[in-house]
Amino acid sequence: MRKRDKKSKFVGIRMTEAQEELLSELRETHGYKTxxxxxxxxxxxxxxxxxASFGSKLSHGxxxxxxxxxxxxxxxxxxxxxxxxxxxxxxxxxxIQIMLEIQREYNWLPKEALLWLSExxxxxxxxxxxxxxxxxxxSLVPRGRHxxxxxxxxxxxxxxxxxxxxxxxxxxxxxxxxNSKDMRFSLExxxxxxxxxxxxxxxxxxxxxxxxxxxxxxxxxxxxx
Numbered sequence: 478m479r480k481r482d483k484k485s486k487f488v489g490i491r492m493t494e495a496q497e498e499l500l501s502e503l504r505e506t507h508g509y510k511t512x513x514x515x516x517x518x519x520x521x522x523x524x525x526x527x528x529a530s531f532g533s534k535l536s537h538g539x540x541x542x543x544x545x546x547x548x549x550x551x552x553x554x555x556x557x558x559x560x561x562x563x564x565x566x567x568x569x570x571x572x573i574q575i576m577l578e579i580q581r582e583y584n585w586l587p588k589e590a591l592l593w594l595s596e597x598x599x600x601x602x603x604x605x606x607x608x609x610x611x612x613x614x615x616s617l618v619p620r621g622r623h624x625x626x627x628x629x630x631x632x633x634x635x636x637x638x639x640x641x642x643x644x645x646x647x648x649x650x651x652x653x654x655x656n657s658k659d660m661r662f663s664l665e666x667x668x669x670x671x672x673x674x675x676x677x678x679x680x681x682x683x684x685x686x687x688x689x690x691x692x693x694x695x696x697x698x699x700x701x702x
Contacts, residue, residue: 488654555593557582562597569598573608574613585616613667621656621663623701625649626680630669641677641688642666648694662698 548577561578565571575598579590586609609615627642642653645664651657653666672678675687681697689697 531609532621551589554583554587558590558593559597562594567597567598572598572600572605574611576605576608580615584620584622585618588617619656619660621660623682623698624680625662625664625666626669626670627653627664628668628672628676628678629666630673630676632673633670633678635694636676637688641679644689644694647678648691648698654692661701 558579558679561575561582564578565575575594576586579594580586583590589631591602591605591609594600595605606617606666609617625645627638627645629638629642633641646652649657649662649664651662651664653664654661670678670680670685672687675685677688679686681701684697686697
């Protein structure tokens with residue numbers, strides 16, 4: 478029977494028992510204050526030099542060039558989050574505004590960005606996730622460059638919201654909750670868009686459309702890169 482990986486004590490990071498022991502050892506040996514600090518310093522070391530012994534322990538089964546690419550991505554994300562935080566004078570009362578700027582930068586909230594945000598502001602990761610899941614403006618999964626929302630509220634439903642949704646999925650080739658392969662579009666359904674008189678209604682980014690036909694949808698989607 479395959480042995481399951483032990484659940485990590487490092488919040489937000491899934492790792493094997495061996496990897497967790499390595500990070501714990503690094504923390505004790507080098508006097509790190511937090512788990513996140515251990516991880517980010519380890520990532521920076523791996524990105525800056527090729528260390529076969531250290532790297533193989535941290536990323537067993539991953540090709541060196543793939544590992545380093547991931548490390549660079551995480552470090553670049555932390556650096557960008559630092560810039561955003563510094564713009565707000567590292568003020569935790571600006572947490573939501575900082576998260577909105579991170580969302581605008583990446584079009585979603587990457588896990589590594591939230592971990593580093595928690596570390597820099599001294600705000601618990603649980604509090605950050607509560608905010609991220611409460612407000613519709615935030616996404617914890619990658620989104621396409623353009624957000625398409627189709628209203629399924631009562632007023633729109635009785636006026637043909639399902640037919641509008643069918644046309645939309647037909648043109649985009651995706652179902653609600655999915656992204657197009659080229660990451661141009663994300664499709665969602667919502668309970669209300671606040672424009673019941675236009676129903677059935679949908680919004681592409683900030684543009685509201687009233688019961689568009691297939692040709693009108695093709696034109697609207699085709700005009701967006």
